[in-house]
Amino acid sequence: MDPNVFRLMAQCPPGLEPLLVSELKGLGIRATALQGGASWTGGWSDLMAANLHLRVASRVLVELGTFGARALGELERKGGALPWDRVPRAAPARFRVSSSRSRLYHEGAIEERLRNAGDLPAPAESAGIGDVVGARGDADLDAGDGTPDAGGPLVVVRVHRDKVTVRLDTSGEHLHRRGYRLHVGVAPLRETLASALLLAGPMSDSPSAAPPPVVDPFCGSGTVAIEAALLARRIAPGLALADRTPRHFAFRDWPDFPQAAWELEVEAARADILPELPGRTAIFGSDRDAGVLEAAAANAERAGVLEDLHLATATLSKAPGPEELASAGVPPGWLVTNPPYGGRLGDRRRLRALYTSLGRAFGPGGRFAAGWSLLYFSGDPVLDAATGLPLEERFATSHGGLRVRAVAMEGAGEDSGEDSGEEPREA
Ligand SMILES: C[S@@+](CC[C@H](N)C(=O)[O-])C[C@H]1O[C@@H](n2cnc3c(N)ncnc32)[C@H](O)[C@@H]1O
Incomplete structure (x- = not known):
């Protein structure tokens, strides 16, 4: 096979596959959704563009090869041809191996x-050997699973029904690490998930459309707001630092890395x-x-989008x-947020009151009535039920x-007067 044609796979957190496929389509790439990702055949330009532009992907991998093997000798012999x-x-390379329903299980x-x-x-x-994470489906090949980001090249091996697939990571550090977020709050949202929320709501239209206003009243370290600004200004996530120099990607260390084509892409x-x-x-x-x-302000400044945001301390x-x-x-526009939810912040009783207030803000007389949409x-x-919203x-x-769900109510609010009042404080 031509060494410049790759079987590529972008990974994403499970549940985000349709958003990933649609992002790839926006890059002119027709990909097939898999559990936890999408795959396609493409050249260096696809490989570089996917790393630079994808907002919900965790990594981009290339397939080194796939073959059947039922015994270790056969694995080593066939593996030698990759x-x-x-x-x-x-x-030194790091390996991440998973095996399911196969003779080769160790x-x-x-x-x-x-x-x-x-x-x-x-x-x-x-x-040592076996310093790997356990057997999982492709869905769980999303990083953030214990595989450290730093270190040598990452080789991802999947054995399923006696078929071995060996892939090499092209991204290096997990793609959610845009580089701007040095300061975090108590329960920061991953950049990829913040983008997923936005792409499933206010930013779902083609990139040429001017997105509607976005409000995050529980903004924490600013991830949703910053990702919204990056999206609205069409700043590739790989260029998310204020000076717009690209972050490092593993493929740049490959012997045949096409430097000139990369510079054009950037x-x-x-x-x-x-x-x-x-x-x-x-x-x-x-x-x-x-x-x-x-x-949030320090992060926005690092991302070069502070001027685009209205940040304020407010309940x-x-x-x-x-x-x-x-x-x-x-x-x-849209209220898009990652509110506190049980288990990590506050307790359910206090949170119920907070969610009731959120619902009231969208109900008759609420500040977000009259056509505002909600997505969180x-x-x-x-807690969702406490909002009283459909x-x-x-x-x-x-x-x-x-397990988290992105839930929405689109443009259903109606305006009929003044907001009913102060929400209780959540611990
Ligand atoms: C889950 S965190 C949001 C994390 C954020 N998405 C990020 O990436 O850093 C929830 C935030 O809600 C804030 N919060 C809790 N109750 C609030 C209230 N009544 N009004 C405004 N903010 C509140 C907390 O201070 C916390 O920063």
Whole structure:
């Protein structure tokens, strides 16, 4: 096979596959959804563009090969035919192996035989053969699963029904690490999940459309607001630092990395960036915690989008946005957020009161009535019920080990007067 044609796979948290496929389509790539990702055949330009532009992907991998094997000898013999010269040797490779419904089940032994096949030395300070995570489906190949980001090239091996697939990571650090978020609050949202929320709601239209206003009244370290600004200004997530230099990607260490083509790809992405938010897009972020707001501002500054955001310390009932926009004649937009939910922050009783207040803000007389839409990550259906709103699920995924659902109510609010009042404080 032509060494410049790759079987590519982008991974994403489970539940985000349709968003990933649609992002790839936006890049001109027709991909097939898999559990926990999407795959397609493409060249260097696809590989580079996917890493630079995908907002919900965790990693992009290339397939080194796939073959049947039912015994370790067969694995090593067939594994010897893979193009291991693609794996950089400057640092020892790390393996992530999973096996299911197969004769070959000992993940440490699979790693050892493939290291032999590829003549790849084991890391000196490795916890040893078998320093791998357990058997999972492709869905769980999303990083954030215990595989450290730092280190040598990552080889991902999947054995399923006696079929071995060996892939090499092209991304390096997990793609949610855009580089801007050095300061975090108590329960930060992953950048990829914040983007997923936005792409499932206010930013679902084609990138040429000016997105509607976005308000996050529980903004914490600012992830939703910052990702909204990156999206609205068409800033590729791989260029999310203020100076718009690309973050590092593992493929840049490959022996045949096409430097000139990469520079063109980066230049094209830079040329696409809007100097400011388009049209009537406005982004408001607020939180009752002044300390976390400082973190949000520092992060936004690192991302070069501080000027695009209205950040303020405020409780939910005073969260800026709707009045300012209405007086400027801007139509209602979306409240997109990651509110506190049980298990990590506060307790259910206090949170119920907070969610009731959120619901009231969208009900008759509420500040977010009159056409505002709501989209948030829910970790607890009891709290959703406390809003009293007809919420619909947009997608379900996991975050920090918890199953979370993105729930929405689109433009259903009606305006009939004044907001009813202050929400109780949540611990
Ligand atoms: C799950 S965190 C949000 C994390 C954020 N998405 C991030 O990436 O950092 C929830 C936030 O809600 C804030 N909060 C809790 N109760 C609030 C209230 N009544 N009004 C405003 N903010 C509140 C907390 O201070 C916390 O920062």
